[in-house]
Amino acid sequence: MALHRGSGKHGERRISVNPFFGGADPVCGMTEAPPTHRLPDVPLAPDTAYQVVHDELMLDGNARLNLATFVTTWMEPQARVLMSECLDKNMIDKDEYPRTAELERRCVAILADLWNAPDPSAVIGCSTTGSSEACMLAGMALKRRWTKRNADRYPGARPNLVMGVNVQVCWEKFCDFWEVEPRLVPMEGDRFHLDPRAAAALCDENTIGVVGVLGSTFDGSYEPVAELCAELDALQERTGLDVPVHVDGASGAMIAPFLDEDLVWDFRLPRVASINTSGHKYGLVYPGVGWALWRDKEALPEELVFRVNYLGGDMPTFALNFSRPGAQVAAQYYTFLRLGREGFRAVQRSTRDVATYLAAKIEELGDFRLLTRGDELPVFAFTTAGHVTAYDVFDVSRRLREAGWLVPAYTFPADREDLSVLRVVCRNGFSHDLADLFLADLTRALPGLRRQQGPSGEKDAATGFHH
Numbered sequence: 113m114a115l116h117r118g119s120g121k122h123g124e125r126r127i128s129v130n131p132f133f134g135g136a137d138p139v140c141g142m143t144e145a146p147p148t149h150r151l152p153d154v155p156l157a158p159d160t161a162y163q164v165v166h167d168e169l170m171l172d173g174n175a176r177l178n179l180a181t182f183v184t185t186w187m188e189p190q191a192r193v194l195m196s197e198c199l200d201k202n203m204i205d206k207d208e209y210p211r212t213a214e215l216e217r218r219c220v221a222i223l224a225d226l227w228n229a230p231d232p233s234a235v236i237g238c239s240t241t242g243s244s245e246a247c248m249l250a251g252m253a254l255k256r257r258w259t260k261r262n263a264d265r266y267p268g269a270r271p272n273l274v275m276g277v278n279v280q281v282c283w284e285k286f287c288d289f290w291e292v293e294p295r296l297v298p299m300e301g302d303r304f305h306l307d308p309r310a311a312a313a314l315c316d317e318n319t320i321g322v323v324g325v326l327g328s329t330f331d332g333s334y335e336p337v338a339e340l341c342a343e344l345d346a347l348q349e350r351t352g353l354d355v356p357v358h359v360d361g362a363s364g365a366m367i368a369p370f371l372d373e374d375l376v377w378d379f380r381l382p383r384v385a386s387i388n389t390s391g392h393k394y395g396l397v398y399p400g401v402g403w404a405l406w407r408d409k410e411a412l413p414e415e416l417v418f419r420v421n422y423l424g425g426d427m428p429t430f431a432l433n434f435s436r437p438g439a440q441v442a443a444q445y446y447t448f449l450r451l452g453r454e455g456f457r458a459v460q461r462s463t464r465d466v467a468t469y470l471a472a473k474i475e476e477l478g479d480f481r482l483l484t485r486g487d488e489l490p491v492f493a494f495t496t497a498g499h500v501t502a503y504d505v506f507d508v509s510r511r512l513r514e515a516g517w518l519v520p521a522y523t524f525p526a527d528r529e530d531l532s533v534l535r536v537v538c539r540n541g542f543s544h545d546l547a548d549l550f551l552a553d554l555t556r557a558l559p560g561l562r563r564q565q566g567p568s569g570e571k572d573a574a575t576g577f578h579h
Contacts, residue, residue: 127164173518179536179550180520182329182363182393182491186541188450191443195398201438203239206420206427212438213427215445219391222448223405226369227378227387235379236412237405238430239391239441243362244282245432246388246404250358251286251320253386253406256413257356258320274314274355275323276306277525278330280362283323292320298527304328304483305335312343321356321385326364326377330524331484331535332467332491334364337377337384344383356385356411362402363489365389370457371464372488385411391444394460394490396451396540401440404430459540463490467538470547479558483533490538495531504567505534511557517550521571 126145146152146164156164175185198212206213220237229235240246251273259266272293275283279296287294295314297306305328315322322344324337337359344355359365359377366389368375378387384407391401406412417428451459467486471494475482479500486492495505509521524531538547 127168174516176541176546177516178518179538179542180518182390182537182539183399184392184396184541185539187396187398187443187447191397191446191450194446195439195443198439198442199437202435203438203441204420204429204434204436209438212441215438216441219403219441219444219448220405223389223403224379227365227405229379229405229407231408234408235405236409236428237403239444240388240402240404240431241400241433241436242392242402243280243360243388243390244285244402246390246402247280247282247358247360248286248289248432249404249430250386250388250406251283251290251292252416253412254321254356254358255290255292256416257385257411258318260413262317269318271320272314272316272318273320273323274311276311276325276328276335277527278305278328279323279325279360280329283360293318295319299524300527302483304331304524304528305333306340308336308340308343311340312347315344315347315353315355317353319353319355321358324357324359324377326359326361326368327489327491329363329491331493331533332486332489332537333484334368334372334375334377334488338375338381341381341383355383357381357383359384359387361387362390363393363491366391366394366396366456367460367464367489370453370460379407391440394463394539395444396447396456396459397440397443399440400436401444460490463538463540463542466490466542466544466547467492467536469544470536470538470551473547473551474554477555477558479562486536486538491535493533493535495533502564502566503561505532506571507561507564507568508534508554508557510568510570511561512550512553515553515557517553523571 126147128145146156178185201209201212203212216239219239221232223237224232224235240249255271258271262269270293272295273287274295277296277298284294286292297310297314305325311322322340324340325335326337327334337357341357344357348354365387368377378384386404386406388402388404389395391397391403392399417430420427420429464486467490471482471485471492474480474494479497480494481497483493483495505521509519512519519534519536521532521534523529
């Protein structure tokens, strides 16, 4: 979560309340406007409180037009009802809500089967608040495995984790919080993610693992997990170093099983020890749920697992968070049940079709150069063509925001900081019709952009986030 400062001198500001927000008597209870940064002295009527908060939230962007976020922004009405029925159920209370716990167990089993676990019954998994927590748990397991193997050298030796410079920020947080050295494979030329050979070259006796990303947030491309495992196999033959792989499948782990069935990236590779995904991304559930799975008990050290009383027995748990609602887990099981394999395939295929269609249309405009085409993740990145000098991607992002579209513009990391791009994330609910509306707004913006004397240089005003 973002960090916020206290109110400072803003405590005297008050919320303006329209008298008609009241009931039959429009001035009832409206003699004093409530403050914004301290508790009001007296209660407000529920309708009044609702309207005040509702009106302020109107200033937020429209989530359906947010092409920056990967998280789900549309679900069926039945899913909304189901989630509202489960908002008061605390996931950690397994003995009080045994059926919610059972739905979580079923989701883990479904994912183990979907990700081709050799023995699904041996897989250990759990729900999380999202992929960030799932990655933290996976990293903790990698570090604890390495620590046990190197008990004679640790804590003297400093563990390291190898990954591409394009990883999501949660991996940087993990390394910082758990005192692990991050070893980052840089971008080079038109390669915008991890190179398997370069990753293997960074490994040594202190490497706890290598992270492969199935769907980079920078451009939507898959990292070559099978090639990475092959390089680490060769490293083990040469040196004896046995380095496990974690697949950060935040998005791709819910795309590849349906659209890229021949792509080998999951538990079919013996070196893959764990996988995570975001149920709230292409798992098609509203924000608040992720999943982490380990191949077997060896991949998840027993001492990291806590046990709680569950119907008179032990329920093993592994989490950073404790209390959280069961709504998202229930919604995940609903989505699995509702769609099945064929339904998921149809939804993800439609989303990829929209991405490839829109990417091709943007390329046809002539002002832009595609980095990716949306044919892996339904995500593509593009930059201005070489002949365009009147404006840059940050100007485009600002102009699209005026039409209601949130499209991030950002600069790539070290060794490709010369490259600034726009990125479009296509999700379920972003239809061909919406894609055409987006394309029309982009096309209308071009004449004005072309008339500029040069880029505005106001990068801070554009949407800069890329995860």
